[in-house]
Amino acid sequence: MCARRDAGEPIDRRMMLAVLGNTDLGGVTVGAYLGRLVTEATTVINAPGYARAIAQAARMRKVLETAQEAVAAMTDGSLRDPAAHAAYMIEALDEVASAGLAEHVRRITLGKSTAGVLARIAETREGKKRRGVPYGVPKLDAVTLGMRPGQFIVLAGRPAMGKTLTALHIAIAAARSGGAVGMFSLEMEADELSERVLSALAYDPRAREPISYRAIAEARSLSDEALWRLEEAQKEAARIPLWIEPQAGVTLSQIASRARQMRLTAERQGQPLAALIIDHIGLVRPSKRYSGNRVQEMTEISSGLKGLAKELSVPVLGLSQLSREVERREDKRPILSDLRDSGSIEQDADVVLGLYRESYYLERKTDLTDDEINRLARAQNILEIEILKQRGGPTLRIECFADLAANVLAEAYL
Template sequence: MNAPVKIDNGALCSIELEQEVLGAALVTNSAFDVIEGAVSSDDFSEPLHSQLFETFGKVRDAHGIITPALVIASMGGDASVMVVEGTTLRQYVARIAAAASIPRNVAAYAKQIREFSARRKILAMAETMSMGVHSNQRAADIAGGAIELLDEIATTASAGSTPQISIREAGEKAIERMQYGMQNPGKLAGMSWGLKGLDIKTGGLKRGELFILAGRPGMGKTALAICIARATASAGEPTFLSSLEMGGVSVADRSLADLAYDQRDRIPYYDIANGTLSDAQARRVIEAARLQREWPLQIDPAPGLTVSQIAARARRHKQALERQGRRLGPVIVDHMHIVKPSNRYSGARVNEVGEISAALKGLAKELDVPVIALAQLSRALESRDDKRPTMSDLRDSGTIEQDADAIIFVYREAYYLERSTGANAEQESARVDRLVDVKDQLEAIVAKQRNGPTGTVHLFCDIACNAVRDLGGER
C-alpha cells in the first residue's frame, strides 16, 4: 500500500507536440495568437521551449512578425550556440519550423500541452504535500496550498472551455433577448434584488456579472446584502453567502429581524440575540424562523478564506445543487477586503486586492452566477463635507472599478448627522430637522453599470432591524 504510484511519462509531456506548436507560430504568425490564449511559458515541459515561447511574444510585440532570424537575434544573436546536445540554436529553430503543425490543429495541440502541464503541477503538489506531512507541517497549511493550485487548474480549464461565438450567433441571441423583453414587459433580465428600485435601475442580478456594494462602516452594506440574500432565497433562488466577518447565528439574527419587521413594533436583531423580547415579539420571530427554514440559503461562516477557497466551496455547493436538478443563484461575499490574499503579491496590497477582484469576476463567469461582493471605502472621504462616495474612494485598487459590471455605493446621511453637532443654535436646529427627514433613508448610488444607466435609488432602511425596503413600501 505504501508503494509509489507509477505514472507513465507519456501522460506528463510531449516534446513533439511542443515542437509542432512552436513551429506553427514560426510558419504562420497568426497561430501564435491562438497558442498565446491557451498556454503560458510555464506550460512547456522543456525549458528551451519556454524560452522560445517567451521570445516569440517579445519579437511579435516589437516587430509585428515572428521569423527565425528575429528570434535568434532576440536570444543573443549567436546562432551557433549549442542549445541541446549536438544542436545549435539555428538548427533547433529550423527543426521546429520544419515540424510545424497545420494551423487548424494548433488549438487542440495547445490545449493538450496545458493538460500535460496541469498533470505535472498536480503531481508536484502531491509530492509537496507528502513532504509537508513528513516534515510535520500544519495540515491546514498543506491543504491551503493544494486548494489554491487545484482551484487555479479547475478555473483555467473552465475558462478554456468557454465556447467562442460568431457575431452572427451573438446577434441572433441579442435579437431573441430583445424580443423576449418586448413580449414580457416588466420582466427582469436577471434575478430580482427584492427591491423594486434597484430592479428598475439595473434590470436585476444578471448571471456572469460582478456587483460591488461599497461603503464606509456603518452605512448598511451588510444589512443590504442580507436583505438581498433573504429576498433571493425566499424567491426560490439558491443563494450562497460567504460571511467572512460574521458567524452563521449572527446572520440568522439579522435575517429574522428583517423578516419579522413591523415598523409599529420594531425588533432589533440584538434583542433577538439577547432574548430581550416580549412574548408577542418572540412569537413573530419564531414564525419568521419557520418561514425561512426551507429557504435555499447556504451560509459559509468560515473566516480567513482565500478567494480560491471561497470559489471551491461555492463550486461544491453548485455541484450538489445540480445533482438535485437545481441551479445556483447569487454568490455573496462579505466582504472582499478581508478575503485572505494568496502569496503571489505578498505585502503589495493594491495587487492583492486587484487579484481578489479579478478572481471574483472570474468566479461569476465560471459558475455563471451573479457575484455580489461587499467592499470597504477609503476613510479619506470622512474629511470631506459631502461624504457621498465617488469612484476615487474605492479602497486599495482601481482594478475593482475595471472588473465590476456594476458598482453601487451605500450611503446613509443620518449616520453622519447623528454623530455631529451644529456650530450654533441655527445650525443645530437645521441638523435636527434634516435628521428627521433622512433618519430611515439609505441611498444606493449606482456609480457604474456596464450595461445600464447610473443614478441614485432611495431606499427605506431601519439599520437596527436590518430592514431595507423600497421607499413607501416599508411595513
C-alpha cells in the same frame, strides 16, 4: 502536386494515384508509398491538438506532484498544520481546474448570439424569463435590470452605513426568486447573520413590539408574541436557499472552489446558483504573489472575482469599504474614487453602488442648527443607494427605508 496546386486543384491520395498510376517503385507501389506519406505526415494543421496534449500532460503532472507532496508530508511526520497544507493544495489544484475550464470556453458566432438575444426578448415579453436576479428594491431593479449573469457588482460604504443589512436584503430577495445564493461572510459568524435574518423576516410595522437583532441576541426580554413571530420567521427562513460560508481569511482560490461546489449542489437540487455575495472583499486573503503590495493584491482579488462571475455565469456581489477621505469632505456621499486600496475595483466592477446615511453624521454632530435638526428628522431611517457606475445604464440616487436595528430595508414610501 505543384502542378495541381498552381492550377488551384485539390491534392489528395486518390487524385495523385489517378494521375501517377499504381506502378511498382521497387518493392512498394505508388499507392502504398502515398499511403505511407499520408499516415506519417505531420503538418501544422494538428499543432493546436498537440499543444492541448502538452498542456494536458503538464496539468496532470501538477496534480500528481501536489498529491505526492501531500502523501510525503503525511507519512514523513513533517506535516504540522493539516489545515494550512489543505489550503495550499486547494490553491495549487484550483489553478489546474481554472485552466481546464478556460480551455473549454465556448466560442459562439455572432449569428447564434444575436438569435439568443431575440429568443430571450420573446421569453421576457411573454413573462417566461427575467433577465437579472432581483436586488429586492423595485426602482433599482428597474434601472439596472437586476443582477445579470457574469456581472461583478460592488456595494461600497463607510462603516455603519448598512452594507451588511443591504447585502442580506439582496441575498434574501435573490434566493426567493432566482435560486440558491452563496454568501461568504469573512467578518461575521453564521449566528450573527442568522439573528439579523430572523429580525428582518419577523419585522411587522404594525406590531407593538419591534424585534431588533440585539434583542434576539440577548433573548431575555422577548415576549411570547415575539417568540411566536420568530418561530414563524424561522419556518420561512428554512425555505430560503441562502447558504452561508462563515470562515474568515479564505483565499480567492478557496472562494472559487467552494462556489463551484455550490453550483453543483444547486444543480443536483434542480435549481440554479443565482448569486454569490462576498462580505467583504477587503478581508479576502491574497496570494503571496504580490505580498506587501496592497494595490496589486486588491487588483488580483477584484479581477479574480470578475473572472469567477464570468466562469460561473452568475452575478458576484462584493462588499467594499470606502477610504477615510470621505470623512474630510463637507458632502460625505461616496464617489468612485473613494473605493479603498485600488482603482482596479472601479475598473473591474460592472456596477458600483454607494451607500450613505445622512442621519449617521447628523446624530454625531454637536450644536445642530435648526436646518440640521429638520434634516435629521427627515433623514431618520433613510438609506441612500447611489448607482456610482453602471455599464450601459444610468447613474442615479434611490432613497430607501432602513431600520438598522431590525435589519429591514425597503424602497422609501414617498
